[in-house]
Amino acid sequence: MNHRFLSIAGLAAAMAFTGGCSAGKVVPDASAPPVAVVEPAPAPADSVPAWAPRKYEFNPSRTKKHNLLHTKLRVRFDWQKQYLQGTAELRLKPYFYPQDTLVLDAKGMEIHSVSLLKGGDGAPLKYEYDGKELAINLNKAYTRAEEYVVEINYTARPNELPAGGSDAITSDKGLYFINPLGEEPRKPTQIWTQGETEASSAWFPTIDAPNERMTQELYITVDPKFTTLSNGEFMYSRQNADGTKTDYWKQELPHAPYLAMMAIGEFAVVEDQWRGKPVNYYVEPAYKSTAKKVFGNTPEMMEFFSTKLGVAYPWAKYAQVVVRDYVSGAMENTSASVFMEDLQLNERELLDKNWDGIIAHELFHQWFGDYVTTESWANLPLNESFANYSEYLWAEHKFGADEAAYLQMDEMGQYLDEAETKRVPLIRYHYNSREDMFDSHSYAKGGRVLHMLRNIVGDDAWWASLNLYLTRNKFSDVEVAELRMAFEDVTGMDLMWFFDQWFMNAGHPELKVEDSYQSGQLTLRVTQKQDTAYAPLYKLPLEIAVWAGGKKTVYPVTIDEAEETFMFKVASEPQLVLFDAEQQLLGVVEHQKTDAEMVFQFRNVDQLAPKLEAMAALEEKLQDPAVLQMYQAALKDDYWRIRSAAVTRLSGLKEGQAAAVEPVIRQMAQQDKRGAVRADAILALAGWGGEKYKAVFEQAMRDSSYEASAAGILAYAGTGAPDAKQKLAQFENETNEEVALALATYYAVQGGPEKYDWFTGQLKQASGGQLYYLLQSFGAYLASNSQTNTPETIALLGDLARNSSQYYVRAAAYQALMVMSEKPEVKALLDEIRQNEKDERLLQLYGG
Template identity: 25%
Template sequence: MKTPFKIIFLLYLFPVMVCAQNIDTKHLSLRLQFDWQQRQAFGSAEITGSVMSENDKIILDAGKLFIQSIEINSKKLKFHYDGGDTDNNLEIILDRKYKPAENFTIKINYRTLYENRTDPNAIGGSLGKGLRFLQPTSTTPNKRRQIWSSGEPQNNKYWFPCNEDIADIHTTEIKATIEKPLMLISNGSLVDIIEHPDNNTRTFHYRSEVPFPNYLISVVIGEYIDVIQKNNHTAIHNYGYPDEKEAVKATVELIPDMMRFLEEKTGYDYPLKNYIQVVVQDYPFPGSVGQNAASILSDNYIDDHGVHKDFKYLWDGVAMQALANQWFGSLIMPASWEDIWLNNAFAQYFSGLYTAKSNGKEEYLTYYHPFEKANILSDWNTGNKHPIVSTNIGDLAAFISDSYSKFRGALILRMLQKEMGDESWWKAIRDYVKNNSGKQVSTKDFQSAVEKTSGRSYQWFFEQWIYKTGLPKFEVIKKYDTSQKQLFITVKQVQNQENKTDFHQVSFFEGKIDVEIDNTIESLYLKPQAENIFTFPAKTLPKLVNFNYEETFLCETIFEKSTDEYFYQLQHSKDVLARQKALDKLTEAANDSHATTLFKDQVIDAIFTEIQSGQYWRYRWYALGSLQKIMPLTYKEKTISFLTSLIKKEKSWIKSTAINMLGNTNAPEHKNLYIQALNDESDRVVNAAAIALGKTKSPDAFEILMDLENRHSWKNQNRISALNGLQQLGDPRAIDYVLTRLEDNRSPRWYLATPVWDYPFAAVNTLVALGKGESGYPVLINRFKRSLQDNDLNDIFQNVQLINLLKDERAKEIYLLLKEKYKDDPYVLEAVSNYEKQFIENIKK
């Protein structure tokens, strides 16, 4: 419903409020309706609270709201607000002076003005601020009608006036009236639904009874079905799309087990009455998950059994983080933003712990750990250096979203577990959770639990890893003394001592670090000094010395070894990361221009052995990737036989990679193997087989690939496979089919703007490969112009990306249209400029 209004702001004498917030909020009650045409919410916010000290004014946060009126006990109040979104910018003059012991309730009637638009530079999903409205468009007629909120860290003020201070916890109540069949999902418990048959609407009423921070308030509106699970007495509500019910069931099957795992490890039952997961469009991976009792996840989380089987390690980790945040975030709440790592690190830690439990420790080591460490090193090497806990936070959004609070924090928790030992660690965790439940905590509270249960001081550890910055870099040298029968390991700390930050930096690090020496694991204690020398009795020179076993200690390491040592490490180390390191080093050596054919063959044979071993699949897949880096495309018969054997006996990722490698030979004699693989249960395998079949240029390939369109697969992966195969085949008969698929904007798909997952992008790449890119331009320019009329940034810039891929000179016109439409919008113009630069580079190629 469109409601005309006149914006009148009462301006304060000064443009920026300088007063600090001074309210202790007890309860927030929202009464809302939604204007889909204007993409706005309107209604009222009732805030019950008290002043922090005797006062006749309170200060709140508002993000570009239109404040219509404010009242207390039906009496209008004066207020000062300039309509902006700076901190502490809404001053309200109360009807009298209040003392801290007195509660009052004010009612603010308002309308939102800020629109949480898609980030044109992140078409696969973005968070933004406040409420995002989504609904069908001419470009994307199947887009679902939805509203969802994004509140972290201080962005809820864009859809209701509030106190954004993380320390101001309170209960909530939300009543929202929406059109049927839409439903509202929010924090707490669903109290009731009131039907309004006269106008086909209904009012949803949610209420939370346990106080929690303002940034965790969330709301989602859309058309959903509820897949309900149980864990003891806790109801788990999984809200997915009505046409994806079976896929929702497949996706969430492990949620009750995750909940039991967290209850067992923390010693504390799930802390709220129920748990909700709800999926939405245009939400990023992994997103800002873990809102109070109602976690929002990307709808890309939902997959059928086949896809989820291939990718559950990816999305189950996100679901686990969201669930863990109900303990670490809602049950135990950080008292300030500087302690947000107590949420994020524990969520990431338990996510890794659960994947180790459900899939094996090597899944954590080969998948989670490299990802965590890569993020940490990326921040450090690009100059983003700060402590995990800092009282000097510049950009809050950047502080909570970089690698420190989450990935670095999780690795530090694992190091602390190593320092303490498992028994003391879990005593500390259970003590921390039990004694701080329902409380706001600081890092000191966590440290206190650690020290109380262990009976030891860990001040050095928290100073080193939490309150200071730094990243150790070790140079390791081993030496064997034949006369004394001793092994000497020298560890030099060679990290740069120059500190270019405003924070205290650790000079030298200390702590436990493990070393694998032949068949034993030795635990060393590194002293905080430039050089440590460790001595071990050894009857003979050890063949294996693996420093920093399983890379538990966060550091960079320089440890020179011979290729013979790496061969031995590959074959005998118990540490999967050490074996992967050996693969990397041997592959690098085999690719060296000075490497002999004999040496290359030795490396290849060693890798063959690893791939065929009974070790964990992801490690063997890693080894197959190493083989791919070495092998020339003119494979020997031995290699062809080896790959054929893998294709026949392996599954999913290893099988698809083996098909890719064999397919690179373009040899038509393998076509029957590829045709058989097109019936595999894994879409990864089907896609690899389609590409390989296309490369054979077989006369039979065209009809076989075209037939993939008629096979069922989740979100048209069959179509993507067909397009990829036809792209390799190069048969011009495919052009009409490809154009028809490009014209189709109604079939199920992922909206990820990548040819791997999104069939329009695969279609454009295929047209270009067939030399008919220009034939796709009329389809896309027409769609682009309609998207400009709809003014949906996600549609507009998906079309821009597709048109760029065509490399068509005519596309210059879209940039003229974009610059004219958004000439007064610097945010969008910056994106337009970036895409135009890409276009200019593309047409040069």
């Protein structure tokens, strides 16, 4: 699963946004997760750190009493009530010990009957049901050599389940009806499922644990206008006498119940293939022409991963479907991944966006998660760390070292942000909720740890070890020791030390590095500063790169003590000492360098992280000619993120100081080949006095890139030009989120009552991150346009605050209502929302 989430701290901080328009304000990217920067309060010296691991109840893997061999489902739907009418046939046998009772997970269902099937006959069985578990009294005690089949007739009622979810998976009701009655004109009618972690049992009775595996058949009865999708192969479609059709899907290889899926909608199916296997993309008809441009690298990814792993993609087909109002980023259901609607792009949006990362992530899960599955949620990094790292592997292969290095830097940042308030082992049996496992430890830290492991064993051993892990454990459930043993069996190395310190312990190394040079000898002192009450003393094999006399020399070292000194013979005083020359270490390194060393680092180290580090270290010293020249070089760098970073930092120069770089940045605003860089350059010009750049901004508003166009809109608005409202109004029918958010930012403070209809129209068609940000601007708009605080407005916000499936949207709507809290009816509505809200995250935010 690839998840997108807002933390409560970030949510609260974001809601303080006033919606003010500034030409220098970057338009939020609603296609990316709103990022929270958490600033923990400093703790007293003798207190437990805010991030210290907490002791929760031990959570082992599920005890296997029965072996679920096969599930056959027949389902149809009551769209009015949003119910699923189902018949489940489950074939099982005891795992080892004789059993006379079968307990199934079945959440929020109405159970109509339970029978034991023999041939074509069914004998009723007694059962007890508490709304969560179905306990069936079998007709006798079965041994592990005896199979039996039970049939359950049931109604699944997902909307009647208690609200639940997490930051990663915002709802856990398993089965979702989208616009079931067709009352929302801009939204298609769909049904889709989401099983992770244990929500498949909200739409069919099962043993809902990751260490269970089953083969599967699914018969889906729907209106013929709908296209269906499920795991495995499509076998046939049958027309029924009542005007419906029944589609039959069959999954012949075993997988975990949480990976079962179905999706139903009026999809366009764009066909592709890999090695003769179907590779199809299911999208809304409006996006049929661009589906292959979004997903079209999938066959190449399948070939790359299959070849490298030495294990061919194992499933009968691979389908990818985009659905509305999805509760996460994407999900790796076996042979049929589901994606959020953000992946539906038009031709112009494709100029700015590339979704290969999330596509690679879910595809790699087909091996790591589906073919080999974690035995318990405590071992989730065995799924997610690998899927996370696949994004790096694909970027390295397809887009080059810089793009891959940027992903690594981003992962490091995500983990270190989370580490300010949370430090736990990657593999952790003590957790409060299994949903807590879906964090930046399991994803971001885990991916970086795998990169270090690859660096230690070498590429050949890395891929050979993964091959052994997959082939030895195929169609089974695993724990972390099995990964370690695969690497040890291939390499002959004892890797317990690596797995212990990185997988089984919390925290990360915090190093202080000092270097000095005297009489032909370079001395390097390294101190491990992390608190060893909560983190280990690390063993760190890495490399030191030294430049002297224009020549680079690399020295391998192993750090394994609290304080160590290393000495190297160097003929002349070093121009630069680069700690961790391969830039592979997960941790925090404090290493003071002179300005001259930083400039040298930028110009001579051919890696992204050291270049960006030098730029960040010297951004306050642009008056130094050498530093300014370094930044001028950065403006011409081949990698667009270096150019972007240079523009952003140079934009802080005062107008009079910018003369040396202004012509180049002005040219970049119009001609840089990357839309994001053009956008940054436009906003930089806006900060230097927008009036004289009106023509540039006017051109930018018509840019082919939506990002650049949105920046042009903000920049032109910031000039105060008398025709700004008129110029901006021509973009009001544009559906792109960047443009819509740019307009909303301006209208929040400059739009009068006449912009009310535009705002409400946008709110009714937006979702997810875009809707979240629009609500913030709308709140600011309402504060300055009290005449628009009408019953219609209150009803619109009240509906979102009560009923949105995305908790952060409910919170943003609640915050917008607060603008009108002096009204008695709004105060009563806010009280009602607080009283009926079940999500603990929002109750914490609301103070309820």
